[in-house]
Amino acid sequence: MTKFKIVFALLFSALIAFNANAQVKKAPVKKKPVIVKKTVVPKAPVAKKLPGTRIKITTDSGVIVVRLYDKTPLHRDNFIKLVTEHFYDSLLFHRVIQSFMIQGGDPQSKTAAPGIQLGGGDIGYTIPAEFDTALFHKRGTLAAARMGDDVNPKKESSGCQFYIVQGKKWTDEEINMMEMQTGKKFSALKRRMYKTVGGTPFLDMGYTVFGEVESGMNVIDKIASVEKDGANRPLGDVRMSMEMVK
Numbered sequence: 001m002t003k004f005k006i007v008f009a010l011l012f013s014a015l016i017a018f019n020a021n022a023q024v025k026k027a028p029v030k031k032k033p034v035i036v037k038k039t040v041v042p043k044a045p046v047a048k049k050l051p052g053t054r055i056k057i058t059t060d061s062g063v064i065v066v067r068l069y070d071k072t073p074l075h076r077d078n079f080i081k082l083v084t085e086h087f088y089d090s091l092l093f094h095r096v097i098q099s100f101m102i103q104g105g106d107p108q109s110k111t112a113a114p115g116i117q118l119g120g121g122d123i124g125y126t127i128p129a130e131f132d133t134a135l136f137h138k139r140g141t142l143a144a145a146r147m148g149d150d151v152n153p154k155k156e157s158s159g160c161q162f163y164i165v166q167g168k169k170w171t172d173e174e175i176n177m178m179e180m181q182t183g184k185k186f187s188a189l190k191r192r193m194y195k196t197v198g199g200t201p202f203l204d205m206g207y208t209v210f211g212e213v214e215s216g217m218n219v220i221d222k223i224a225s226v227e228k229d230g231a232n233r234p235l236g237d238v239r240m241s242m243e244m245v246k
Helices: 003-023 073-084 172-182 188-196 217-224
Strands: 053-059 062-068 093-097 101-104 141-144 162-165 209-215 240-245
Touching: 053 073, 062 073, 062 217, 073 209, 073 240, 093 217, 101 217, 172 188, 209 217
Parallel strands: none
Antiparallel strands: 053 062, 053 240, 062 209, 093 101, 101 162, 141 162, 141 209
């Protein structure tokens, strides 16, 4: 083979190799996804109201708002009925005891003269007890008053009289003593509540609890501390009026 033919052959081979390489597609380069960070403005938390009907109790000492439990429908519906009928308007908190409770709802208190002992008035019917172990006498509890066990063995509630617990804080030793005296056991939750928040644990499962205070405990403290006579009636009348609120 002449020198010319050798050079030509080499050039032809190089050209074929170049064309072959030109036919090979380059693999696409994978790009990493670009994450665009958005500035998220946090929304303000929306206050959620617990279920239950709310009642506003206006007194000479301030305003109390209570929430009625749906777990005690007989007491709830009866209380709503009386409130919407304005039954409680102008009645008194006729019995108040410091570190215990304030009681009202006696219809005779509307026109009672000073010094008259109250608490015996009623509306003509009682309400069957609605006991629930989850509902207990912590501070701020709304519960129904009733006649004593000797004349009321079923522990039926007054159709109109009620009380709101002020209570006090209890020690483990005091709670243990109550358990021994009554034969009832307090759960860890109840024990903790009575030690830290306070209440009247000895009334549990004896009187129907049907609501609790949402605001105005300072008003209850104020009413409980007023001067009173030997029957625990305030020397100065503490009147109330009630209305439904959302």
